[in-house]
Amino acid sequence: MSDPKRDYKDTVFLPKTDFPMKAGLPQKEPGIEARWREMGLYQKLRDARAGRPKFILHDGPPYANGDMHIGHALNHILKDMVCRTQNLLGKDAPYVPGWDCHGLPIEWKVEEQYRKKKKNKDEVPAKEFRAECRAYAQKWVDTQREQLKRLGIMGDWDNPYLTMDPQAEGTIVAELMKFAEAGNLYRGSKPIMWSPVEKTALAEAEVEYEDLTDSPQIDVAFEIIESPIPELVGAHAVIWTTTPWTIPVNQALAYGADVEYALLEHEETGKRYLVAEDLRHAWAKRVELTTLKPALNPNGDPIGDGVGALDDPIKIGASIKGSDLAGTKARHPMHHLGGFYATPRPFLEGDFVTTESGTGLVHMSPDHGEDDFDLCKANGINPVFAVMDDGRYRDDWEWLGGSDERRRSVINKPFNAPDGPICNDLREAGALLSASADYAHSYPHSWRSKAKVIYRCTPQWFVPMDKDLDGGGTLRSRAMSEIDRVRFVPPKGERRIGAMVEGRPDWVLSRQRAWGVPITLFVRPDGSYLQDPAVNARIVKAITAEGVDAWDESRKAEFLGPDHDPDEFEMVTDILDVWFDSGCTHAFVLESGRWPDLQWPADLYLEGSDQHRGWFQSSLLQSCATRGRAPYDQVLTHGFTMDAKGKKMSKSLGNTIDPVKMMEQTGADIIRLWALSVDFTEDHRIGDEILKGVGDQYRRLRNTFRYLLGALDGFVGDMSDAGEIPELELYVLALLGDLDTRLRQAVEDYDFNAYTRLLVDFCNEDLSAFFFDIRKDVLYCEGPTSTTRNAYRTVLDLLFHALVRYAAPVLVFTAEEVWKSRYPEDDEQGGSVHLLEWPSVPKVPADREKWAKLRSLRERVTEAIEPLRRDKVIRSSNEAVVTVPASAVPEGVSDEALAELFITGQVTRGDGDEVIVTKSTDAKCGRCWRLLPDVPEDGALCGRCEDVVTKAGAA
Incomplete structure (x- = not known):
């Protein structure tokens, strides 16, 4: 007989795990990332997926000129999510990161350093200046690389692509020569956006508008x-x-x-x-x-x-x-x-x-105006080039020229x-x-110097948009046809880029700067340029071997060779628009063979929505002109991250969120969960309250894994050992099958907000608040030989293996911690969750209508019990006797099954429509704490517990 005074705690099978509820991510994550580096995780994954169907996401190059900001973090987390989910599906989805290292973003920063030192850039030899730009870019490449690795981004970090690598510079020149040899370049004068401060032409993508x-x-x-x-x-x-x-x-x-x-x-x-x-x-x-x-x-x-x-x-x-x-x-x-x-x-x-x-x-x-230029040109009126590159009128100009400085800075207010x-x-x-x-109006500014820009007519190099191309069509018509073919996510991206390409002027390729890939052309006095493949090949070979410094006046005769007189040609000193550089990355990254895991064209380009006028467009135009099609089949765009009030972030407003500091304070997985929880296709927000909500989501997910680890302590079975599977477990397996289908669709749709929400909701609503809650009595109190307990743990094992895989692309560090907590010595698959593939989930039928009715009734019962619990009439639902409407109970469900489902003492059925709750008068089992008729007195054991304790004692 049971002893009412005995404490039966030691006979209850409580979950056991060393997996802590307190995450401590800032302390743990660096160690996990170091282990991945040591074991060569990225290469192990490439080896494991070798020969599988490929999925190529081509990384758009960020500028190497500062610490990672929240936009960088969002962008790279999304790219990482794409590659990880594709690898999880069993595809070979490599990721080669890259950086844009040329152009004004770098040059401007180096010039700022010069100005602080009272140093004049124009007095420094061009080769020396370019070397400083190169060193500056490399410094920030190295900095950003470590920050992105810390964020859990998996890729070929030891071998990224850099537009300043000589091989890349040589490829950019080779791509330019394709335009030149086909006659798809011309030198002309048109009004273009010009920065008097930076003394160069600007692309539309380099301009922002300020009210x-x-x-x-x-x-x-x-x-x-x-x-x-x-x-x-x-x-x-x-x-x-x-x-x-x-x-x-x-x-x-x-x-x-x-x-x-x-x-x-x-x-x-x-x-x-x-x-x-x-x-x-x-x-x-x-x-x-x-x-x-x-x-x-x-x-x-x-x-x-x-x-x-x-x-x-x-x-x-x-x-x-x-x-x-x-x-x-x-x-x-x-x-x-x-x-x-x-x-x-x-x-x-x-x-x-x-x-x-x-x-x-x-x-x-x-x-100084596009309409002005076109109308005047049509009537035989030419520009006069009165304004110089620094925005001042020429010294010889009849009005406002001369030495009066106040009269010569055209854009500033005094003038x-x-x-x-x-x-x-x-x-x-x-x-x-x-x-x-x-x-009051909106006026263009350089997004780097923040200074006003002007329209200025200068001689520049252009790619014509409406010239007939070899192979048919114009560059504009080819690009528009490809825009129609390519899949845009969200679909509005197609309209956005389509409107831009449809109405854009000819592409201005030239910039009047020092740090970039030169426009390697030889020009005759009449303005025409040399189109000699042999000369071009010598230039490409030299730049591929030595970089852009090879384009030097001292080598003019060498490049021209014996067939051309150097005195008859001028070397162009302009450099290429940096968008042409980045528009060529598909050529030197996907086609060069340096990264054999990659192939052309890319399946996906993924960047912010501003790249419809930037990288998406320059890549499209460059590839359509040289290859007749876009270098990508799909384009995914994200919006911009605003502060909690929906304002644009800026250091001057003090409303920026620093992801580097966030990782130090809360961990990278919290940033990742935020990035994959928002509707990133639109502008979205981040702030303390938002991150607090993300932290709550994380804790629920972590708690789900902690419960699974504890409940599965010592479990080594599988479905073949489960015996007869109870209907509740079959229903949960059906829900898991539904989740699996919907997650696959979310991956197909790049709907990571839905992916994360589905995962969180399943863990919270279907597992923690429903399945785990109902089955905790079985887990804790039934004996080791219980078929129900064994079936429950078998399903928990299936859930564990599915959920840890589903969560791995989102919570990369936590999923690894969970996996190693259960399999600390496991070297199968290299010992990392990130080498696993998408789970195989059994397709189990379930009477969904029946379970929908039961879950709805369970909610009504919970709501009816709550007032009694709040008034301390009862302390737990186990003390409740519930009468439910007989009409609300599906056919074939017993009162005992309902009591188990509702976690109540007893359930009866009534003729009315209301749920009625009273306090049970039965005694409370001293082991399972249920109030049951077969418990003789409080603290004694119910029949089930008596049997389990007796068998345990005998054993």
């Missing part, structure tokens, strides 16, 4: 000196602009053919002004001219066709059709300076002229302001009608 509220806006009068409408002669055509510094290079005025214009006369001065009819009120208010009337011809009739009037302060007569302005000419307000300014400015029809703002007349400066030299001179000439500094 300004204090930009200048001015109204300037151009006196009409010739027109087919006689009454216009002597009147003033009014233009409005927010860039006063472009007035000194004005060469024409543009009108809209369908715009209606009004000629207004100021009653006090008698001056007449031509503006768009729809804008006359806004213009009059802006220039503070209120006493205006319609201008009349000598007969006293309003100028224009027909007669009309409006009852308002500014009355008009008939309007003048824009198309009637053809042949009209005006003179520049500074015409008295002679020279360039003495030439009359023609009126030209422009289809871009609107009446949304301004005056309906637009001043044309072909040096460009309403009280600056341009406006003052226009005011003196009587041409400035209004000037203020209160215009």
